[in-house]
Amino acid sequence: MFRKIMMPIDLGHTEKLEKARRTGADLAKQYHVPICYVAVTAATPGALGHNPEEFAAALDAFAKSEAARFNIAAECKAIVSHDPTIDLDSALLSAVNEVGADLVVMASHIPNIADHLWPSNGGTIASRSAASVFVVRSN
C-alpha cells in the first residue's frame, strides 16, 4: 500500500506527539514500511544542540529509540533552516520528496481561530503534498 512513512517531529515536545508516534508505528508495522523521522532546526544553538550536528545526533537517537520501542525500521533527516518558524512548511514539503515518502503521519492541534490567520502545519502539508497525509489530533 505504502512505501515509506514520513513523520515530522518537534524534538522539544515529543511527549505531546505520543498519539501520532503510536499511530505512525502501527501503520509502519501494518504495511511493513520504514518511518523517516524529520525535524527542522536553525543553525543557531537551541535546547537540543549547540549546532546542527548535535541536533542531528539527538534526532538520530530519537529514531533509534522509536525503532527499538515499536520494533520498526526507522531513519531520520535533520533539516537546517534560516528561519524554522516560517520555513517549516516548505522544508517539510521538500522533505516528503527527498525521503521518498508516500504517507505523512503528523500531529496537529485542534483547529482554532488562529488557524484562519496562519494555517496549521498539518493543514498546509495535507493541502499541498502529493503524498497521503494522516493528521492526528493531539487529544
Next chain:
Amino acid sequence: MSEDSTSTGIPGPDGAANVIETDYQIGQDNIETQLGPFGLDIHNPVFLVSGLTIVAFVFLTLAFQSDVGPLFDALRKWLTGSLDWFFIVSGNIFVLVCLILIVTPFGNVRIGGKDAIPDYSYFGWFAMLFAAGMGIGLMFFGVLEPVYHMAFSAPVGVPSPFDADGNLIEENVAAAKAMGMAATIFHWGLHPWAIYAVVALALALFSFNKGLPLTMRSVFYPIFGERTWGWPGHIVDTLAVFATLFGLATSLGFGAQQANAGLEFVFGIPVSDTAQVVLIIAITAVALISVLRGLDGGVKVLSEINMMIAALLLLFVIIAGPTGTVISGFFSNLASYAREIIPLSMPFGRDDDGFRQGWTSFYWAWWISWSPFVGMFIARVSRGRTVREFVICVLIIPTIVSVIWMTAFGGTAIEQVLTNPDSQVHQYVIASYSPELSLFGMLADLPMASLTSFVAIILVIVFFVTSSDSGSLVIDTITAGGKVDAPVSQRVFWCTFEGLVAIALLLGGGLGALQAMAVSTGFPFTIVLLLACYAILKGLADEPR
C-alpha cells in the same frame, strides 16, 4: 532498529570550535503556554519586564507629556554634552579593536566553526546588513548633513563659506566643502560600522562558536559566568529590547513624517496626523506580510530590492548631477576623510561644541543604542564568514558605499547651494531649516524630479519596512531567550506593537521624548560594548585559527 538510521541534510561539517560547556539549557526559563488560540514561548522575566515597562512608558509619556518631554530632552543634552568625551573615546576604541581583528591571527577564526559554510551570498548578505544598518539614514541625511556641516557646523574650527548676511566668502569655500564632506563621512563611516561590527561579532561568536543562546547576555559569559543566566543577563537583554523598540518606534514615527513631507512635496498630499497614521499602518502592514514570509522570503527579498532601487537612484544622481565633480569628489572626499578622521576623533582640546556634542556625540549614542538590533541581525546572517572577512565587509565596504553615497548626494547638493542661491536645497537647509525636505529639494533641481522623488519616497518606506521586520525578528529572539523558533504570533505581536507605539507617540507628541530615551540607552550600552570588546578578544583566543 534498522541498520539504515541516517541523518542527512546537514551542511558540511562545521569543524573545530570551542563550545562553552554550561548547565544552562536554552529555553529553560521560558514560559510555554496558550493565550487563547495563540501559542507563546517567552522568556521569563525578559518578555514580561520589557513588555510591561514599554506599555507603562508609553502611557506615562503620553499622560505627562509636558513634564517628561523637557526631562528627557535635558537628559539627552546632558548625556551628549557632558559625556561627549566618553562616547568619542569609546567610538575610537571600537574602531581600533576592529582593525586589530583584521590584522591579527584572530581574523582567521571562522564564525560557526572551522569548516562552516556561509549561509548567504555576498550580495544577499551585504544587502541585508546595509539595509538594517543605515539605509534609511542615508536617505534622510545624505543631503542634509554635508550642506549643514559646510555652512553652519564649523567642525574643528573650519569656517563657514557664508558671512552673516549669507554672502559667499570665496576663500573659505574649498576648505568648508572638504570639511563638510569629511565630517559627514566621519559620522557614517568606520565608527558607526565598528560599533555594529563589535556587537555582531560578539553575538555571532558566542552563539555560533560557543554554543550559547543568540541573545545579548551570552556575550558576557566570560565576565559573569553562570550568573549570565540570572539578573545580570536579564538586565542586559531587557536593555537591548528597550533600545530596539524605542529606536524602531521613533524611526517609524519620524519616517512617517518624512514620507508625508515628501508626499506633500510631490503630490500635494497635505501633512497631517491622519496621513502619518495611515503611513505607519501601511508600513506596519507590509512589514507584517514580510514577517510572515520569514527571513529568506521577506526581509532578504525586500533588502535586495531596496539595494537595487537605491543603486539606480545613486546612478541617476551621479549622471544627472555634476558627474565630473562627483567622480573626482569620491577620491578627494576619501582623502579629506583620511586627513580629518584623527582631528574629528579627538575627544579633548576642541572648540566646536555644537558639532562635537550636538552631532558626533549624539550620533555615537544613537548608533550604540541601535547596535543590539543591527548587531543581532547581522550576526544571524553572518555564519560561515571568517572574522577578517566579516570585519572587512562590515567595516570597510559599507564605509566606501557611504563615501560614494554622500559624495553623490551631498556633493551634488553642495554644488547646487554654492552655484545657485535660489536652489531648493539652499531653501530647505540654509534659508529655512526643513531637514525632511532636503533630499527632495536636491532632486527637484535635477531632471525628472517627480519620478525620482516618488522613487525616493518608496525607498524611504521600504527601508522602514525592512527595519520593522528585522527589528521584530530581533526583539522576538531576545524575548524568547535566544530561541529562533518561537511561535509566529510573537513576531506579529512585536511588529504590531512597534506600529502602535509609534502611532500613540506621534499623536501624543511624544516622539521627541522617545528619541531622547533611545539615545539615553546609548550610555549604558556603551559600557556594555566596551566589556564586549574584552569578551570578543577572550573568546577568540580560545578558538582554533
